[in-house]
Amino acid sequence: MSARRAGLYAITMILTLAVVIHFLIIALHAGPVNPISLRYKAFTDRYTSHLFQQNWHLFAPDPVSHNLRLYVKVRYVKEGDSQLAESEWFDVAAPMLDRNDQTLFSPYNRLVRVHTGYIHHLNLGGKDDLTYRLLSKTEERLGDLKREDVLKEDTTVNRAEEALYRYASSYAYSVFRTERPVMVQFKVGQIAAVPYSKRKDSNHQQIEQQTLYEWREITENVIPIL
């Protein structure tokens, strides 16, 4: 066997080995949680943290079953007026959802996910749902620490709240172009889907659970959304 051929054989074997090892790590990282994947979680998370990060839950095991809404209220100063006026609540996503119903080929096809993504982070933090299931199962080990406490410590939640204030500010700048927006407030609405068993029950009412966030000064270094 020539040196050239031996070299190519060696490269082939190295590549094969690399592919096998890589996808073993990926399988451990992306597959359902099990004792083996938990044992190597720190390593697999580090390995996949940049380029090979992946999550193939894709509406599973539990598909989305809540409509999330973002409402924004603005305090603004009219031109030539020193009085502070207050707007009604704006349903930010409703026009975008309508537009997305009309056509797939518009930026709103993805823009509708911005606020829902951040609201999910507000509710769940930076952890995936499966990790939360594990957390809730081992809650006794956490002592007095509750899910809410974990969330409070989670920087993702704080960043999501910050981003929603930026979103609200951006929206305020879009709507009040001639006035001067000064403060924004937002509230998050959550409406559960009609359960399958109640789908024919005309008396069933969908209740929107709302969480109100405080007034805050408008974020200045933000571009209008539209």
Place this chain on the structure above:
Amino acid sequence: MLSRYYNLVSTERFLVGTSLFRIAAGLLLLYHYLIFYHQRYFLYSAQGVNDYPADFIKGTFSLYNFHSSLTYFDFIYHAGIVVAFLYLLGYKGRIISVINFVFYYSLYVRMFQISDGGDNIFIICLFFLLFANCSAYFSIDSLAASRRSSREGSFRHVLATLLHNFAVVCCIIQLCILYLFSGMYQLMGELWQNGTSMYYIAQVREFSRPMFRSLTENFLELTIVMSYASILAKFAFPFTIMSKRAKPIIVGIMVAFHIGIAMNMGLLSFSFVMIILELLVFTDQEYKRLGKRIVTHWRSMELQVRRRTRRWGHARLSSHRIAVFFDGWCPMCRGIKNSFQRMDYFRLLQWVNFRDTAAQTYGIAPAELEQRMHSMSLSEPYIVRSGIHSFIQMTLRLPQLWLLVPALTMADKLRIGHIVYDYIASRRSLVPVNHCDEDSCQIIYTR
């Protein structure tokens, strides 16, 4: 055994698929850059909705991280569009692939909430394909390569082929992992087990379009069957793509499945990415076989259409037939005649070489015929037209050329049609035929 394995992985076999993927991926990248063009600051810049704190800037690579000004942002964004276009054209394949990856990755890490599983697998596969040859076909590189001598058999070429094949195999395994694990997660969910998952998803407006809502309202049982079928198809994919016969079927099913997701759930780019990744699972041989089949099928279909349109044209449109007098000594005229004959589905053009003696029976002076192309209607009142008017008459009878009619008519009205026509006609080169005897040819000088 080692030798057989080596031969398997060192033979070029996925060049057509990767080239098709490059084109589709390039189009997707351009779509992404352009559809969010007006929202680019809002979505990706430091003045947008997302906060990019210092730890993010420090721990993540992105070209957009180097400066927070909008001018710099715009420079990178527009450079990204240019690079994506070059990638689409297949110019300087591997180098542009790397640059394109750097630009798109820079945007990808800043997508935050708008990204989905499609972007996730897309960026992973774009990385693997940095090691592949994605411009072997349908590219500027392939045009240049046809002029260069082949390096086949050299160490560099074999190494490139090895890397190419492994890169494509990585994409295929990644695709299988996606299907397998998402199928497994579906099986773990109670709503997927009892088949009501689609009913619930359809109520979430963000992921349901009117068609989906109407489907679950009117055909609920069908959505239950479809949710089970989606799990089955995902599990079947990794195993069936091993079989040459089953592969087109499972790919067809997955393509239909993702078209359904795009139309019903509105996950447009996710579905598109999943569909274009399927292009990678076919070998070059399979593509070439498919190409041959399409050509054969196309030809037989075209023949059938020709037969029918000819019959229909003969019965209904015979009053619109015209004789076209062309110059049989002019190669350009003969070329146009051949092209138009192929397009003449209704057989409305009867071609007459005015150099033949038979042309004299039509009663048009040969000198006029030589100067300009003429046409004559073959039914009363036998109208004779010449030059640009003849050309317009022909295009009116060939549906494929109808788009030219307004431009030609306009040129005629503006009186530039005749000038252009006469210029081209006067400069046509002539090669007389049928003027040769056994020893010599008679050359007729026409100008």
